Every structure is written in C-alpha cells, then in structure tokens.
Amino acid sequence: MSDTPGARLQTLFDGHRLTPTQRRIAHWMVRRAADVPFLSSVELAELAGVSQPSVTRFAVALGFDGYPALRRHLREVAPAEPGRPAGDGAAEGPPANEYQQAVHAEIENLRHLAELLADPAPVERAGALLAASRPLPVLGLRAAAAQARGFAYFAAKVHPDVRLLDEGGSMLTDRVDAAVRAGATALLCFALPRHPREVVEALEYARGAGLAVVTVADSAFAPVAGHSDVLLPAAVGTALAFDTACAPMLLGRALLEAMCDGLPDAQARLEEFDAGAAARGLFVE
Template sequence: MNECGASGTDQLLDLFHGVRLTPTQRRIAHCLVRHAGAAAYLSAAEVAELAGVSQPSVTRFAMALGHDGYPALRRRLRELTTTAGAGPADAGNALQRAVRTEMDNLDRLAGQLADAGRIAGVGRLLAASRPLPVLGLRAAAPLAAYFAYFAAKVHPDVRVLDHGGSLLADRVDQAVAAGATALLAFVLPRYPRETLDALREARDAGLTVVAITDSPVSPAADHADVVLPAAVGTDLVFDLHTAPMTLAMVVLQAICDAAPAETQTRLEAFESSAARRQLFLG
C-alpha cells in the first residue's frame, strides 16, 4: 500500500528523472515507488529482498542518484515522506481514502497530458498500424478488451491478444505478417512474465511498442518504445485501474483525431447498421 500520497510519489519519481538507470536499478526504483512510505524506513537488505536484487545493487542505485550510499538516499526518502504531509486523501474512512487516492491519480494523469503533442503522436502511430494488436494479460485483459471494443468502431482491424501461452507469439507474428507496425500493451501489476516476453518478441519482430503501465519505472519500460504511465490504486484488496482506463480512452481519442474523416465515416456506418438491426433501446 502506498502511504506517501500522490504528491510524495511525484517527488519520488522526480529523483529518477533524467537518470539513466540499468534494468536492475529500474526494478529497485519501481520497488521504492510501490512501497513509497515504507521504503524510507527499510534497510538496504530489505529493499534488495523486496526488489529481488542484491544488496550491493541497492548501494550502486543510491550512488547513481547522486548519493554517497543507501543511508543518504534513505534520509532523502524520509524527507519526501515528511514533506508530502497529510492531504485531503488522508481524510475519511478507508473506502473514502481509496476513492480520493484515485482522484489524485486522475489529477496526476491530467497534468501529464499537458503535452498534448506526445499523445497526438501516439494516436497517429497506432492509427497507422493495420492491423492494430492490443495486448493485455490477466488483470490487464479487461482493459485491453474495453479499449478494443470501442477502437473497433473506428479502426478497421483491431486484434486483442488476451491469452498467453505458445499461441501468443504466433498471434504477434501473424499481426506483423498482416502489416502491423505498432502494438498497444496494457502492463499492470503484477506484471505477467508472458506479457514482458511478448513485448520483447514484438520489438524483435519490428513493432513499435506503446505501453500503458502504472509507473514510468515499471518493468514495461525496458521493453517499450513509448511508456504512458497511469497510477494504479492500491488501497483496497484488489488494485483500482481508474487512471489506466481513462488513459486508454484518451489514447483512443488521439487515434480518432489522427484520422477524423475516416473516424466519422466509420461511426456513421456503425450507427446506420445499429439502427437497422435495432441493437439498442435508446
């Protein structure tokens, strides 16, 4: 559970901004983000165990961030935890706090979207891919299906990849053979190994990988060309995916904006077909 709050998490991410991290260091950074409040009071050995790395790796990570060792980094983490303070998200009962944290996550996402040009570029990239494979396994599968349901109304060939196993690589290869140039992936905790393997295979096959994931230092960052972060709520028994779902619809809007005439034609054709078949009551 993240005890640091949205502002504290933003400050923690700022520590990593502009620093070239190795895959191992990226794993440590992601561990600190996921355990933001508690990490400030953990030893280097405990952080290493949480991240699944060696203790010397934690020390090298602290030095890569400009500190003379992990104790200095831990002092900095404590400062961030303290200055983050108690905000509106700390008021009310546990359920209210969980919802308010989601509001913070959405507010943070809104701030990231200030660079509208970046999202517009992603929209053009995905709109141009025919077909457009959309990957989401396990907890991410419903988001991939939700995105694909609406995307299919404006894109001629959307292919959902929501099952792992040996057939997943085959379906990626088939999409490439059919002309795909990009892949949209939803990569959410607990990060299925098959998802990361599929991202690696997609890039090896020549696809440009766009990943919607929970953090800029998530494991997906090592296997994606474009990382679009949207925080996941962790205050309930199961994660809340409000911000990633919102970001998915923002990306779909960017796809529509990339080809407005084609989008309008396809939507009108769908509405005509829906009316003829009386699909909806209203």
C-alpha cells in the same frame, strides 16, 4: 515534459538501471512527489513497502552519499506545490473509512495523470503510431485483459482492423507473427501488476519482429519499460484487496482520442455504426 514535481523526479531516475525494489521506491516517490522531500527514510520505506536499508541503497544507486543527500536534492528540484496539502488530498473532516481512502487514492492517481498529460506529445505520438498500423494488435493478459478488451472494443469502431490478444500461451507469438505478416507496424500493450512474464517476453518478441510497442503501464519503472518504444504511465490503486485501474482506463480513452485524430474517416465510421445500431434497435434509449 511538464514541469511538475513528479516530472522532475522522473528525470532524476532516467538513465539509471534500477532493481525491482528500487523501481518500487521510485514509483512511490513519483506518486507522492509533493510529500517525498519531507519524508524520512523510514517513512519512505513504509510507504513503498521495502526495508529502510533498501532506501539508502537506492539513494546511493542514484549517485548520492545517502538518503539525507538525496532528500536535500529533492527539496531543491521537486518542492511541494504551494498551498497543496500533503497526503492523499482528502478533505478535512472525520477519518475516512477504507473504502473512502481507496477513492481518495484513485483521485490522487487521476490528479497525477492530469499532470503528466500537461505534455500531450507522448500520447499524440502513440496515437499516430496506432492509427497507422494495419492491423492493430492490442495485448493485455490477466489483470490487464479488461483494459485491452475495452480499448479494442471502442477502437474497432474507428480502426479497420483491431486484433485483441488477451490470452497467453504458445499461440501468442503466432498471433503476433500473423499481425506482422498482415502488415502491422505497431502493437499496443496494457501492462498492470502483477506483470506476467509472458507479457515481457511477448513485447521483446514483438519489437524483434519490427513492431513499435506502445505500452500503458502502472509505472514508468514497470518491467515492460525496457521493451516499449512509448511508455505511458498511469498508477493503479492499491488500497483494496485487489488493485483498481481508473487511471489506466482513462489513459486508454485518451489514447483512443489521439488515435482518432490520426484516422481521417473515424467520424464517418462512428456515424455509420450509429445509423446501423439505430436501424437494428441495438440499444434501449
């Protein structure tokens, strides 16, 4: 794991059974790892959208006497990066409007993703699992359906059998069963807020059926975490009325790249597709 403030915070939370509210606090602490050692409990509560007593209970759940003790510990293990300004990384100047603030927040999400990818091992492991699965089911419901569909579209150009699961209901477990019967060994899931209950249930079912589950989620503390063999976190933007998902999309493309490394005929398949597309005049050049 990379030695960044966010990674060190993640290590602090590992092994603790956290409530949904506590997972939300932990999620925001990781996102703002450079700032959080200097935040008061009230400021952290406002950032995470929880009550101040919830922050205190969270600190106690981690084994500290209270939030001041947790903050002292954070200043030792996750100090701010030298020369890096606090906040969302926006350049100095006139106050940003709400749209600019949303962009700056996404830039911060991408910066944090870059820090996590300093250790490529989890993505490489996930790519190998997906490349070896025949067929490869790709699950994403509701807000995550677009991410799953985009991944499946590109993956089908290099993987011989990709099966998109983007509709819930009683047929979902049937389709997981069909993939297992056909020889699937792994399932990829995109899980974004708000997390549908049937996604959690589907992952639990898939693991019970013998599939290794790789999940791209908005947080390492997402409800799907306990049902994933490899969890790859990428935060969503929350500055606008509807969440934005630049980081999960980019992480999905990185995962595609890692999967291609495990498919020896990936380049040949791409060249074959390009030749066919040119012959059919599919694209306007």
